[in-house]
Amino acid sequence: MMYVGEIPWHRLGTKLDQPATAREAITAAGLDYRVQLKPLKTDDGNDVPSRKAAVRSDTNQVLGVVGNGYVPVQNYQAFGFLDAVVADGGLHYHTAGALGRGEKVWMLAKLPGQIQVKNSADIVDKFLLLSNAHDGSAALRVYFTPIRVVCQNTLSLAERRSQGQGVSILHKGDLEAKIKEAQEVLGFATRFYDDAEEQINRLASHYPTQAQLSAYFKELYPDPEEGKDNTRAQNVRQELHRLFEEGLGHDEPSIKHSTWVAFNAVTEFVDHLRPGRGTNDVERASRRLDSIWFGTGARLKQKAWNLALDMTLAV
Template identity: 40%
Template structure:
């Protein structure tokens, strides 16, 4: 299916690995591996050990002869010959090993470690989650790990960038904070320059780590601010209603169905506010931080989909790249504004 994790052609499992000792995120999809991998090892487990090949397009004439399509190429996977996308003659592919492999030196030095990686949409999108050694202490025993989500595409539509992804340890909620617009590179994340020698790439990666630490420090301050705010029942209700607004008109069958769907989301969020994983912890219960994490848990773990593996893969894609991440940004901004 178009929105699922791709399949590893060797193992038949989802094209994804995760570090065994940290547990299996996203409902055990993928291949468990041991710690301290090089990218060469990790790419095999993640199903990323292939090249994106730029191939001329041809078309058949009525008499059977083949002609080239001017200035148009197909991007093909070298291992399966699967089609990744259509690109122009100006498009220059960047291979998976070029996106991440140069980070091995940072892994060897303990500055980060490969944690999870995989392929989406048949390999059109590849991603890697790297973990920094530091943690954010929010309140009491509630801590947040720091991850870098690095993504790239082979379909000519998606650039290569890094998103900063805090993850709450107690529940594996992936949290999110929109980057400051003060630096144009921070509006959507960090974009790597994949030209140049190894030393220049490492210098840029270390600059990215410095920016990441600043970002996580800012996120930690905002998380502690939310944890210090006890919310009334009225504020809790208003918060969830603003995140899931109802239809403006409810005089049609479709509008009535939409209103019922919205109310189901609100009811579930209110339930999670009281019983969500880790939301009864001292210092967390009843706070704006609990309300925000109720939203994150709902988006990451229990939004309904038709089939288990499809649900897991679709939720992962939404939470890390798509509408789920956007809504978590909105939820954090709104919680701060209401506190």
């Protein structure tokens, strides 16, 4: 992994001066390997004609098993289509890394401008998150990923109809097509962040009752089936109430006790306090990143966002 600027909260990666190209970022992040397709054989030596192994060139690790029609998108190809936008100052490569054995790679790119919540000191930066999977599990996609500066919470604000799945990129080889793809992505991003700013300010201008707040947290962390121990759910909800009062940046007068703060109590818990699994700190950080961007953490934050918007419309 590589990063630009301050050390990320997960403390992973190599610090780099502002990279000008995707290839520079990829090299610093240790992602300058290729993915090759190799034939598969059974234990007794028989060919498997319909499948191939996607193999990482530098370690010979098998990243996944794919069909014969699968064509790898190499790491420099996956992110390089944005180079033209970076060159004209419309975007900055910020962070890049890999998850697992390298089967999933990602890069954060920072867009110019910020969202200032209710004209306060609460600032949200605008990012694109690019992700590609070498195991055939997902296409090359771009997600719109706002990050709240004060606490580095990654916010999941996708529209309901997209289900948080981002924008697929159809990779074409010529430079003109790549520039067009990048411009289309920036167009999507502009519309997304214009809508996001309006919705964030709506949350920040709504103040839930205690009953609404309790119901909101219980919808996200409900009690288990009758007869089962509900201690964990109660403890999480208690922690969410604490974060609502004491979370990072929640004492800002213009947003205090708002639905925006309730939503950020959830994002702070998911990103920074939710227990992670792994045998060491690096593995736990990697799995947490995978969860908050692509897994159960992202889905929980998406649900929290939609429920928060619903709460502002409740009579």
